[in-house]
Amino acid sequence: xxxxxxxxxxxxxxxxxxxxxxxxxxxxxxxxxxxxxxxxxxxxxxxxxxxxxxxxxxxxxxxxxxxxxxxxxxxxxxxxxxxxxxxxxxxxxxxxxxxxxxxxxxxxxxxxxxxxxxxxxxxxxxxx
Numbered sequence: 119x120x121x122x123x124x125x126x127x128x129x130x131x132x133x134x135x136x137x138x139x140x141x142x143x144x145x146x147x148x149x150x151x152x153x154x155x156x157x158x159x160x161x162x163x164x165x166x167x168x169x170x171x172x173x174x175x176x177x178x179x180x181x182x183x184x185x186x187x188x189x190x191x192x193x194x195x196x197x198x199x200x201x202x203x204x205x206x207x208x209x210x211x212x213x214x215x216x217x218x219x220x221x222x223x224x225x226x227x228x229x230x231x232x233x234x235x236x237x238x239x240x241x242x243x244x245x246x
Contacts, residue, residue: 167235201227
């Protein structure tokens with residue numbers, strides 16, 4: 119394997135890891151500010167499952183539009199942001215412990231991601 123093909127291979131896989139690195143940096147900044155966000159990995163899993171399912175649903179509904187992946191990512195980001203807003207409201211307006219809230223949201227997001235992702239897999243298997 120030549121150095122050029124190795125560089126192309128590394129660049130082709132760098133985009134997903136760059137997104138995860140940016141999310142990890144953002145989480146580190148938030149934790150430096152004194153907010154304990156234990157729900158972050160549950161939100162990662164939920165966002166991935168939601169993006170996949172929305173991509174399958176929109177592909178079935180709209181056909182082969184090139185905007186479908188971007189639209190599905192935007193919808194997944196919006197729903198994940200709503201969960202983040204719910205977390206922020208519960209930890210600031212109500213006297214809920216940040217650790218308990220983060221763990222409960224993490225497990226809830228794991229469960230919702232399993233349901234959403236499974237429905238996306240079932241829809242994908244039924245496509246022509």
